[in-house]
Amino acid sequence: MALNIIAIESSCDETSASIIQDGKVLSNTILSQSVHEIYGGVVPELASRAHQQHIISVVNQALKEAGVSIDELNAIAFTQGPGLLGSLLVGISFAKGLSIAKNIPLISVNHMQAHILAHFIEDPKPNFPFLCLTISGGHTQLVLVSNYLDMKILGETRDDAVGEAFDKIGKMLGFPYPGGYLIDEHAKAGDPGRFKFPSTSVPGYNFSFSGIKTAVLYFLRNQLKADGQFIEKNLDDLSASIQHTLIEMLMEKLILCAKDNDIGEIAIAGGVAANSGIRDHLIGLSKYYDWKTYIPKLEYCTDNAAMIGIAGYYKLLEGALCDLTVIPDARLKF
Amino acid sequence: MEIYCQTIQELPEVTEKIISYGKEYTIWVLKGDLGAGKTTFIQEVARQMNVMDNISSPSYALINEYLTPKQEKIYHFDLFRVKTISEVLDLGFDEYLETGLQCFIEWPEIAETLLPEKYLEISIINPEEELRIFNIEKHG
Numbered sequence: 001m002a003l004n005i006i007a008i009e010s011s012c013d014e015t016s017a018s019i020i021q022d023g024k025v026l027s028n029t030i031l032s033q034s035v036h037e038i039y040g041g042v043v044p045e046l047a048s049r050a051h052q053q054h055i056i057s058v059v060n061q062a063l064k065e066a067g068v069s070i071d072e073l074n075a076i077a078f079t080q081g082p083g084l085l086g087s088l089l090v091g092i093s094f095a096k097g098l099s100i101a102k103n104i105p106l107i108s109v110n111h112m113q114a115h116i117l118a119h120f121i122e123d124p125k126p127n128f129p130f131l132c133l134t135i136s137g138g139h140t141q142l143v144l145v146s147n148y149l150d151m152k153i154l155g156e157t158r159d160d161a162v163g164e165a166f167d168k169i170g171k172m173l174g175f176p177y178p179g180g181y182l183i184d185e186h187a188k189a190g191d192p193g194r195f196k197f198p199s200t201s202v203p204g205y206n207f208s209f210s211g212i213k214t215a216v217l218y219f220l221r222n223q224l225k226a227d228g229q230f231i232e233k234n235l236d237d238l239s240a241s242i243q244h245t246l247i248e249m250l251m252e253k254l255i256l257c258a259k260d261n262d263i264g265e266i267a268i269a270g271g272v273a274a275n276s277g278i279r280d281h282l283i284g285l286s287k288y289y290d291w292k293t294y295i296p297k298l299e300y301c302t303d304n305a306a307m308i309g310i311a312g313y314y315k316l317l318e319g320a321l322c323d324l325t326v327i328p329d330a331r332l333k334f
Numbered sequence: 335m336e337i338y339c340q341t342i343q344e345l346p347e348v349t350e351k352i353i354s355y356g357k358e359y360t361i362w363v364l365k366g367d368l369g370a371g372k373t374t375f376i377q378e379v380a381r382q383m384n385v386m387d388n389i390s391s392p393s394y395a396l397i398n399e400y401l402t403p404k405q406e407k408i409y410h411f412d413l414f415r416v417k418t419i420s421e422v423l424d425l426g427f428d429e430y431l432e433t434g435l436q437c438f439i440e441w442p443e444i445a446e447t448l449l450p451e452k453y454l455e456i457s458i459i460n461p462e463e464e465l466r467i468f469n470i471e472k473h474g
Binding site: 082086137156168171177178210213217218 | 373389392393394426
């Protein structure tokens, strides 16, 4: 008999549900306009408690796409944290309700660990131990992954996440917010060596992206005094130079950490892993250092329930279940 | 009250003055452009309050929670990417404010009508290079 897990993700903006059968993803539904066209309503930009208006339709769609009925579910996995308390509450309450109604076990999942375990959705899968650089709008972490459930954070940002640095610098360049991906677009046509920005280095494997934001601000302000059109005239070179600096700051710590731990299995995860400059840079480094690198498919990089389901699957195999007293934890650590 | 902070080295001293001036207030709102130093200032305030947590920007997460040594929560909001007041309400913003716990709110403009009578308003202006001018106004 097949083992079916339903997974719910509602930690921040995305409402998502996924069906995992014997460790394989059958569906990964993320609230989108297309789901709404079927059930009606509008997609909010910030979900928060609005998750509750959408969760049923997203779950129904995930079951339908998977061809699995609600009575065939064997377990329910959900995001316990970290995230926004009001958003997490919707997912956890739904999970508890379904667990009681169908008498199936509950599995709590750490959202940041799930980003890393997204690498086990499809081949090629990394070999333990590996290093994972998890980069998103809210997080920047370097994690040593010894096993599915054995992970250790070796470094993280002391202030802004790298995705936030991209988005906020994008705003300074006149892009809409969040516009980090537009820096990536413009960087393709620009010269990464044209402008130099001071990168900030903090001790150990930690990161800091607040200083570069300020450095770009000062630089642009000075240049705009001399030429009011400075940004428009140099948009591609500015984008390329800024992106280059941010990538170098990430890679410096990744290289250091890989050397110190003597690890050649390198993975990246999180929404910013979609950045083409980061992907290209990593591929270049892997040739130079003889690393094996792993980059998940885009739909598994951004927030999604399939990664929660895969994490839930490995927790279930280890018997790591939780009971109905579980509560969301906005500050959940691992 | 207006305080000049010439360089980042002066920030601890400036922060100490502001904490002392605003000690009656639990709700602090912070205004200022991108890169003005709102998060950096809150990091220093939290450090002086002996918060052990890593104070990071909540621009994406919207709300961060920290713990003081007395295990009291501190809420750190960033409403930069919030576009409507109904989204602010959806976050449970008013309920957080009613806890009576320390709240720092960056980019408060969208939620101004939801603020209680009593709050501290801090504006940070960065007219040139490293200079920061802190304007602190007591409301209520």
